[in-house]
Amino acid sequence: MNHISNYFKSLQEDICQQLSDADDCIPFIVDAWKRPEGGGGTSMVLNGKKIEKGGVMFSAVEGVLNEKAAKGLNIQAGDFFATGVSIVLHPTNPFSPIIHMNVRYFEMDNGLWWFGGGIDLTPHYIDPDDAIFFHTGLKKVCDLHDPSFYPTFKTWADDYFFLPHRKETRGVGGIFFDRLVAAKREDKEASFDFVKAVGESFCSLYIPILQRTFHHPFNDLNKKWQYIRRGRYVEFNLVWDKGTKFGLETNGRTESILVSMPPMASWEYDHQVENGSPEEFTLSHLKKGINWI
């Protein structure tokens, strides 16, 4: 543990407190775990009312990065330290969006280090107002640190959160960045400051949307559609998400990695949406390059 992982641990606790407060004070289940090879983490899981299943995971792990894993990261093997917070929330109401956030730090014993992270929003039904609110908030966080961040990281998110086999984005995107180093400074605090700002923006970006939508009326068709969209979320995470694949293939902690899976999902052969329906509106906006602001 160092000051970065200590910060991430407190970020986890703070976010869980705010989410619990927002969801009828239902407490998170806390599950601390150790990694046999070094380090460990704390999984915090909410089975709430507004949030049907939510995971807010902290980890700080260390050990030897073997040749295969090093090759996957395109770096030299050696001792590593990695820490971060990962969040996926699957709301109960089909009109509330799924949200994901990750902030992370990685270092090698040879002095190499970087930060990475991202936030993206996956509505079952796209509401442009929510997308505008979300992206405007992200841009504000980014602009305070570097005016190039939002456009760069927004495009990166469009490219990253994309399902080639469906030719659709996962949702309305957000920001994504990796191997972030503060090139203009000699210390890493500038990058860390940005990552902190991203992490601390999470609740103010999501909780207002949740509170606006959790009591939205819905019918069986809306619920069915939610399950189908959750199926797409599963497809992205298991087929395309680099972090999930890397974790599962390198003997990561399966339950922590797969806490991102939805509580319930469905698949139907060749599901079709009606012309002019809200479902069709959503599908037609799962595209790269939409400027929501």
Next chain:
Amino acid sequence: MNHISNYFKSLQEDICQQLSDADDCIPFIVDAWKRPEGGGGTSMVLNGKKIEKGGVMFSAVEGVLNEKAAKGLNIQAGDFFATGVSIVLHPTNPFSPIIHMNVRYFEMDNGLWWFGGGIDLTPHYIDPDDAIFFHTGLKKVCDLHDPSFYPTFKTWADDYFFLPHRKETRGVGGIFFDRLVAAKREDKEASFDFVKAVGESFCSLYIPILQRTFHHPFNDLNKKWQYIRRGRYVEFNLVWDKGTKFGLETNGRTESILVSMPPMASWEYDHQVENGSPEEFTLSHLKKGINWI
């Protein structure tokens, strides 16, 4: 189309007829499709009573095998032809098992060819009698062709239908074989004969189990467990199954590939089973190397 793909097409129709007869004569939905690059297929999908969602897919495709795909198969690039039948049935009753079968033929314009295939059974609740019935039937089919087939292909299935990140097999296994060529003969009819026998055994291996189990009483806990086991099925297919990954990464027909996904599945953080429960019995038998006969 050649005599092999013609055979596979008729096998598909025959199996669908038998499954429909077994499931209150509910008809399959028939969806013929063409592949822009050459060839096509017919997807037959059942939304039945005993079978909640079943796909029996035929395809015969041809075209250029690009460098990347050829490298994945460890062969030289060139023109290819591939045909086969793939089946996944997700039954309604948690006490009925999921079944999968695939029989396939592949050839290159340089004269290289092979057959492949397999059948495996994935019970939500393992019933040793069903596993014995299933494996005994498979052994009988194999032994008529080559006494080495069953032990070899049974072990291959144990290794193939395995989830490393869960340290469990997908189910009670079956047989799996790939790149099967009739080494002792100059024609390919010996291999084809075996593949035909596998394909034609499908209904007699599965329908009796379905008819024995479809009216088994079940409660909410059984249904919940079924959804969790289906989640594992999704994990195997999307993370580990070579055919699914290859298909999704090489611009295959997504709806045909993902017809294997269950109609409904669920994930729960760190689900635990009770000591001495049928769920625990099942988990304790999801191991390689069990000799069911």
